[in-house]
Amino acid sequence: xxxxxxxxLAKGELLVVQLSRPCLIVAGxxxxxxxxxxxDICLQGxxxxxxxxxxxxxxxxGQLEMRPATNTPQCSWLxxxxxxxxx
Numbered sequence: 001x002x003x004x005x006x007x008x009l010a011k012g013e014l015l016v017v018q019l020s021r022p023c024l025i026v027a028g029x030x031x032x033x034x035x036x037x038x039x040d041i042c043l044q045g046x047x048x049x050x051x052x053x054x055x056x057x058x059x060x061x062g063q064l065e066m067r068p069a070t071n072t073p074q075c076s077w078l079x080x081x082x083x084x085x086x087x
Contacts, residue, residue, distance in 0.1 A: 030062015
């Protein structure tokens with residue numbers, strides 16, 4: 001069974017997530033800026049991308065869905081490290 005995490009970011013929020021395994025991220029709406037492994041990525045609503053394991057910084061606004069790239073037991077593929085309100 002695959003599990004997913006649905007997020008809705010507001011303008012000025014920064015979320016730091018530690019991915020212990022690769023995951024798929026899907027932008028349901030809005031515009032999002034991601035940084036992982038020193039690489040900056042922009043996603044618009046409808047875009048999706050497979051991400052490697054590592055520390056992920058998320059900023060932007062709108063809805064995102066994250067799910068493991070393979071079937072993985074719940075809660076073992078990510079941890080939320082911190083959440084900041086920047087604005």
